[in-house]
Amino acid sequence: MKILVCIKQVPGTNKVEVDEKTGVLKRNGTDSKMNPYDLYALETALRIKEKYGGSVSVISMGPPQAKAVLYEAFAMGADEGALITDRKFGGADVLATSRTLSQGIKKFGEFDIILCGLQTTDGDTAQVGPEVAEMLNIPSICNIEKIEQVQDNTIIVDMDMPEDIERVRVEFPCLLTVKKDIFQPRLPSYIKQQQTQKKDIDIFTFSDMEDQNEKKYGLSGSPTHVERIFPPTSDKIQQHWQGTAQEISGQIYGLLREKKFIR
Amino acid sequence: MAKLIVHQEKITNSQEFIQICPFNAMQEKDNEVIITAGCRMCRLCEKKGQGAVEYIADEVQPQIDKSKWRGIAVYVDHVDGKIHPVTYELLGKARELAAKIAQPVYALFIGNDIEKEADELLHYGADKVYVCEDSELKYFKIEAYTNVFAKFINEVQPSAILVGATPVGRQLAPRVAARFATGLTADCTVLDIKENTDLVQIRPAFGGNIMAQIQTPNTRPQMATVRYKVMDAPQRLDSAVGTIEHLDVAACDLVSHVDVLSVTKKAKETTIDMADVLVVAGRGIKKKQDLQMLEELAGLLGGEVASTRPLVEIGWLDPKKQVGLSGRTVRPKLIITCGVSGSVQFVAGMNHADMILAINNDSKAPIFKTANYAINGDVYEVVPQLINKIKAGEAVL
Ligand SMILES: Cc1cc2nc3c(=O)[nH]c(=O)nc-3n(C[C@H](O)[C@H](O)[C@H](O)COP(=O)(O)OP(=O)(O)OC[C@H]3O[C@@H](n4cnc5c(N)ncnc54)[C@H](O)[C@@H]3O)c2cc1C
Ligand SMILES: Nc1ncnc2c1ncn2[C@@H]1O[C@H](COP(=O)(O)O)[C@@H](O)[C@H]1O
Numbered sequence: 236m237k238i239l240v241c242i243k244q245v246p247g248t249n250k251v252e253v254d255e256k257t258g259v260l261k262r263n264g265t266d267s268k269m270n271p272y273d274l275y276a277l278e279t280a281l282r283i284k285e286k287y288g289g290s291v292s293v294i295s296m297g298p299p300q301a302k303a304v305l306y307e308a309f310a311m312g313a314d315e316g317a318l319i320t321d322r323k324f325g326g327a328d329v330l331a332t333s334r335t336l337s338q339g340i341k342k343f344g345e346f347d348i349i350l351c352g353l354q355t356t357d358g359d360t361a362q363v364g365p366e367v368a369e370m371l372n373i374p375s376i377c378n379i380e381k382i383e384q385v386q387d388n389t390i391i392v393d394m395d396m397p398e399d400i401e402r403v404r405v406e407f408p409c410l411l412t413v414k415k416d417i418f419q420p421r422l423p424s425y426i427k428q429q430q431t432q433k434k435d436i437d438i439f440t441f442s443d444m445e446d447q448n449e450k451k452y453g454l455s456g457s458p459t460h461v462e463r464i465f466p467p468t469s470d471k472i473q474q475h476w477q478g479t480a481q482e483i484s485g486q487i488y489g490l491l492r493e494k495k496f497i498r
Numbered sequence: 499m500a501k502l503i504v505h506q507e508k509i510t511n512s513q514e515f516i517q518i519c520p521f522n523a524m525q526e527k528d529n530e531v532i533i534t535a536g537c538r539m540c541r542l543c544e545k546k547g548q549g550a551v552e553y554i555a556d557e558v559q560p561q562i563d564k565s566k567w568r569g570i571a572v573y574v575d576h577v578d579g580k581i582h583p584v585t586y587e588l589l590g591k592a593r594e595l596a597a598k599i600a601q602p603v604y605a606l607f608i609g610n611d612i613e614k615e616a617d618e619l620l621h622y623g624a625d626k627v628y629v630c631e632d633s634e635l636k637y638f639k640i641e642a643y644t645n646v647f648a649k650f651i652n653e654v655q656p657s658a659i660l661v662g663a664t665p666v667g668r669q670l671a672p673r674v675a676a677r678f679a680t681g682l683t684a685d686c687t688v689l690d691i692k693e694n695t696d697l698v699q700i701r702p703a704f705g706g707n708i709m710a711q712i713q714t715p716n717t718r719p720q721m722a723t724v725r726y727k728v729m730d731a732p733q734r735l736d737s738a739v740g741t742i743e744h745l746d747v748a749a750c751d752l753v754s755h756v757d758v759l760s761v762t763k764k765a766k767e768t769t770i771d772m773a774d775v776l777v778v779a780g781r782g783i784k785k786k787q788d789l790q791m792l793e794e795l796a797g798l799l800g801g802e803v804a805s806t807r808p809l810v811e812i813g814w815l816d817p818k819k820q821v822g823l824s825g826r827t828v829r830p831k832l833i834i835t836c837g838v839s840g841s842v843q844f845v846a847g848m849n850h851a852d853m854i855l856a857i858n859n860d861s862k863a864p865i866f867k868t869a870n871y872a873i874n875g876d877v878y879e880v881v882p883q884l885i886n887k888i889k890a891g892e893a894v895l
Contacts, residue, residue: 329684333676357704360684362672365640369676374755375640377669391759396665398577400762401637406755412669415771458717459681464703464710475872477861480879487855487873487880488887494853495727496775496799496832497888 236289236385238280239346241336241367242273242308244301245357269304272352274420279382279413280350281312281421287385290314294343296324296336302436309431310423317343317437324441326454329358333366335452338444340371343437347407348390353378353414361412368410375410376403380417501554502543504531508550518546564657564695567718570596571604571656573647573671574619574627575664578636579612583731584662586622588724590732592660593623595691601657603740604628606650608643610636613742620738628654630745634752637761638666644673645751651678653745656719658697660689663723675721681714682721687728697722727774727831770819775801776830778821778848779809782837782858782877786814791881792836798888804828806844822847836877840865857881 247266280291293308295301296319305316319339327335340349349371351364361377368375381393383402394401395414405411441452450456476486491497509515512531516524523537531550533543543551570592575582585605592603602625607616610633619627630646647670651659659674661667663685675682687709688700697720699712714720770776777796779789789803796803803819810820821828823843833851837858838844845868848854856869859876866872873880 329672329682330676330679333672359703360682361668362675362682362684365669365672366676369644369673375669375673376756378665394665396577396638397582399764402759402762404757404759409755457681458679458714459683459712460715462698462711462713464708466708473870473872475866475874477874480875480883483873483875484880484883484887487871487884488891490855490871491799491832491888492891494832495730497891498731 236283236287236348237292237344237346238283238289238348238350239292239294239340239343240273240277240280240308240313240350241340241364242277242293242295242304242352243270243355243358244268244295244297244304245270245355267300267303269307270352270355270357272354272356272415273304274352275415275417276350276352276413277308277311277313278418278420279411280348282418283348283382283385283390284312289347292316292343292346294319294336294339296320296332296339305436306428306432306434307423309434310425310428311421312424312427315436316434317439319439321440321452323449324453326457327452328457328459329360329362329366330458331452331454331456332358333363333370334446334456335444336363337367337370338446339439340367341445342439342443345408347388347409349373349408349410351410351412353412364410364412371408371410373408373410374405375412376405377412379411379413382417502533502537502539502541503552503554504533505550505552506530508548515547515550518543562716562718564718567655567657567695569602569604569625569654569656570691571606571650571654571659571719572624573659573661573667574605574607575662575667576607576609576612576615579609579615581615581618582662582664582726584664584667584724584726585619587726587729587731588660588662589619589622589624591689591724591729593732595658595689595697598691599657599693599695601695602626604654604656606630606647606745608635608646610634616742617738620740620742621734621736622732623735623739625740627740627742628745629742630747632747632752634754635747637758638670639754639756639758640669640673641754641756642752643670644677646745646747647674648677649747649751650745651719657695658691658720658722661721661723663725667723671721671723678717678719680717680719680721681712682723683712683714684723686722686724689722689724689729696720770802770804770821770828771826773802773804773828774831775799776804776821776828776833776848776851777801778833778835778838779803779805779815780835780838781806781808783809788878789814791885795834795881795885795888798885799832801830801832806838806841835865835869836881838865839863840868 291313293313293316354361365375378395379392380395383391388407391404572588596603605619605624605627607629616627661671683699686699690698703710777792804821805815823846827847829850831852834855854869855871856865857873861874
């Protein structure tokens with residue numbers, strides 16, 4: 236069984252501010268890390284491998300330094316890795332990212348199960364997984380909270396829906412996105428880290444893509460345009476309330492109604 | 499991108515030829531003249547090269563004909579025909595947007611045995627409700643639902659589509675967007691529309707630290723997801739105005755690689771990470787049974803009770819309910835802390851909440867630095883009175 240996990244490198248912190256004059260993002264701190272949600276996807280892949288055999292590959296799209304997350308995955312037990320990187324891929328929105336990832340996945344190999352995190356902490360859309368599945372023309376199941384079992388060429392999983400848990404059987408190949416807490420992610424192993432720190436990874440660039448239409452990648456392949464960014468308003472204003480409990484509870488009640496917490 | 503092409507056969511003396519370039523961006527390699535990354539696109543080589551260099555201009559991106567895409571559509575989210583209230587909120591928004599551009603509102607309703615419920619949608623301003631029914635569509639199956647959705651888009655050609663950011667909408671919308679190679683903006687908090695039918699979509703980015711305004715200027719349909727309780731719920735109209743249309747679906751569109759084996763009703767959601775509203779108990783709560791008061795408040799607000807570490811340590815609450823550095827990180831829409839001092843370890847787990855209300859009887863409590871609403875009062879007085887007011891308000895409605 237061949238398992239692939241899509242992992243992304245994200246900024247170490249979400250603490251960003253907008254320069255009000257220029258509209259440019261000011262990022263405090265430049266450290267980056269593996270998208271925390273992807274740790275759960277990777278852990279799920281490793282557990283499936285440990286129970287049923289097979290291999291775990293990881294793939295990431297990003298600038299050259301995103302290699303770091305692949306090595307982090309090796310230290311946790313992933314077997315091989317690929318990085319999709321090219322200046323032509325910069326500025327990609329969900330559609331262009333998914334297209335590039337799906338093309339990179341085709342280049343990397345054939346997989347029975349592709350795992351994604353539920354969402355990223357920077358993009359925060361939870362859309363890349365299902366879009367990749369659509370482009371690969373394979374079924375996708377999102378919000379998985381339990382892996383029940385692998386059987387022949389299928390996997391049985393529990394999907395978390397608003398009011399119930401749906402147990403579904405999906406045929407291979409398929410793409411799954413897993414919830415946080417499906418398994419507790421393991422810590423990287425020092426020994427594995429030592430063994431894999433010089434491991435080769437595959438690098439895919441634009442010339443490796445099957446679809447050679449440049450306009451479909453990066454900024455020009457992105458149907459959505461960010462027109463402007465601005466700091467959030469209102470709520471961060473601080474208010475101090477004091478008075479009798481009668482007055483205060485009345486104020487809170489009014490606020491909760493206004494903000495639609497009570498209908 | 500615009501580019502230059504070299505016609506090798508038209509070059510007589512390549513050494514002389516490469517001198518034309520003022521930037522040294524032409525080289526001879528394997529008996530061919532190539533243009534390197536040093537090129538500044540000055541096009542001197544084209545002018546002086548006597549036809550050996552051809553300039554290929556940027557293809558002008560064809561502009562789509564936006565007038566061919568009309569109307570605002572809403573995907574009807576439901577479980578067994580029971581319509582999720584986010585649908586009505588989106589219909590309200592769709593009506594508002596559609597009015598600005600004088601176009602119709604559509605609803606797309608996919609399932610089995612749902613026609614009865616479809617009538618209700620007409621009371622919320624849908625001009626046409628497209629119903630697609632089949633026993634194969636009883637459960638949400640990603641491939642079949644995507645196929646029906648695609649068929650709807652091809653037949654109706656709506657300009658914009660709004661989808662509730664529910665577990666179903668969140669996985670269905672991206673597949674549809676990918677199939678039509680169009681933009682999908684997740685979790686919009688504000689939606690508006692321009693005269694030229696471009697949807698103005700505003701959403702939080704970077705964990706809510708920044709807002710982004712996003713448009714999909716040259717593809718249709720434009721797609722956006724919106725969370726429950728973000729838009730206003732519209733008034734139900736007494737009379738239904740629109741009509742119900744049937745959408746037929748071919749058997750081949752219902753083929754699926756997914757089998758639903760069983761559906762188990764969930765015990766009431768108890769995780770604090772997913773709750774929209776959290777009421778947090780701190781050491782200001784004196785007895786275990788007093789937690790009932792907070793449970794009641796949380797219940798009225800559709801939320802959960804969480805706590806600080808000391809209460810977990812004495813065993814009043816499950817460790818899963820602990821917020822903070824050694825507990826859970828939460829990001830609800832509203833968090834009300836009751837008798838919590840606001841230690842750094844606690845605050846680290848909750849300072850991204852959209853709205854923070856802190857009730858504490860100590861006006862110098864550190865939590866007041868984090869709170870949006872610093873409420874100086876006694877939990878034992880304020881909370882019961884708040885509960886009474888909410889209940890009285892409900893009685894009036
Ligand atoms: C490594 C480490 C990790 C930790 N991780 C966490 C963690 O993940 N989560 C966590 O919560 N803590 C954590 N702690 C503990 C943390 O430091 C604090 O001890 C704890 O958060 C305090 O909880 P509290 O606010 O409920 O209690 P207190 O600090 O005792 O505060 C009680 C507050 O209630 C107010 N009050 C009392 N009576 C009333 C009343 N009738 N009405 C209104 N207000 C009233 C008081 O004025 C006071 O401000 C951690 C500590 C360490 C060292
Ligand atoms: N650049 C990327 N490289 C690899 N995987 C990605 C990338 N972007 C998104 N993903 C995967 O898609 C999931 C959802 O991402 P998002 O839609 O950005 O919230 C992530 O948890 C990853 O598994």
